[in-house]
Amino acid sequence: MTQTLETWEGFHKPGRQRVLPGTKEEDSFAWSYDMASSNNQLYLQTLLRAKRFDIDVLLEQPQQMDELTWLYEHMRQICIELGLYISVVHRECTEKQCPIMRAQDTTYYCAGHGSPRPCSAIGYAVHTLDYAVKQLSQGDTSLKHFQSMVRRLYRIFAHVYFHHRQVFETQETATYLYARFVRLARKYELAPESQIIIPELPTTV
Ligand SMILES: [Zn+2]
Numbered sequence: 001m002t003q004t005l006e007t008w009e010g011f012h013k014p015g016r017q018r019v020l021p022g023t024k025e026e027d028s029f030a031w032s033y034d035m036a037s038s039n040n041q042l043y044l045q046t047l048l049r050a051k052r053f054d055i056d057v058l059l060e061q062p063q064q065m066d067e068l069t070w071l072y073e074h075m076r077q078i079c080i081e082l083g084l085y086i087s088v089v090h091r092e093c094t095e096k097q098c099p100i101m102r103a104q105d106t107t108y109y110c111a112g113h114g115s116p117r118p119c120s121a122i123g124y125a126v127h128t129l130d131y132a133v134k135q136l137s138q139g140d141t142s143l144k145h146f147q148s149m150v151r152r153l154y155r156i157f158a159h160v161y162f163h164h165r166q167v168f169e170t171q172e173t174a175t176y177l178y179a180r181f182v183r184l185a186r187k188y189e190l191a192p193e194s195q196i197i198i199p200e201l202p203t204t205v
């Protein structure tokens with residue numbers, strides 16, 4: 001038998017249903033790009049409010065949705081939350097602080113322009129997210145698109161992990177966003193293991 005949202009919501013444990021620090025509930029998903037909302041999006045966001053910290057449940061594909069649709073909804077939601085995430089990271093990841101986008105010793109070019117070019121870390125994050133959102137809103141939703149999108153977005157998390165560890169840990173504890181992202185990437189084989197360079201966390205295994 002498939003669980004319904006009603007049973008999930010009635011089931012949630014007190015204290016587990018948190019929103020992002022310093023964010024009012026109604027503003028939690030306020031990073032609005034010009035992306036049409038849908039019942040599928042509403043379904044996922046409702047599920048997130050009840051089950052943000054239960055990644056297995058979050059990733060379970062609903063019977064009424066096909067694989068690509070479900071993946072699309074997750075990617076869209078991750079992009080919405082990444083907008084908030086980047087605004088928090090920006091408090092210490094500035095053009096001056098991190099003039100080159102890198103993770104450990106690897107430098108990454110920014111593909112959010114006509115041709116790839118070096119950008120600051122925060123520039124890379126913003127441009128790459130904008131590019132991903134643009135692709136999603138245009139309906140570029142083949143597995144191939146998702147693979148390159150995930151590869152590029154992953155580097156944002158990697159930069160934060162290796163260069164702003166405190167921010168990474170605070171954000172991850174509050175949101176499980178990276179854990180959800182990497183589990184999604186693995187489930188749909190969107191990123192080779194060699195590119196997953198952040199060490200395993202208890203929530204990612
Ligand atoms: Zn930085």
Ligand SMILES: [Zn+2]
Pocket residue numbers: 110111112113118119123124127128
């Ligand atoms: Zn750029």
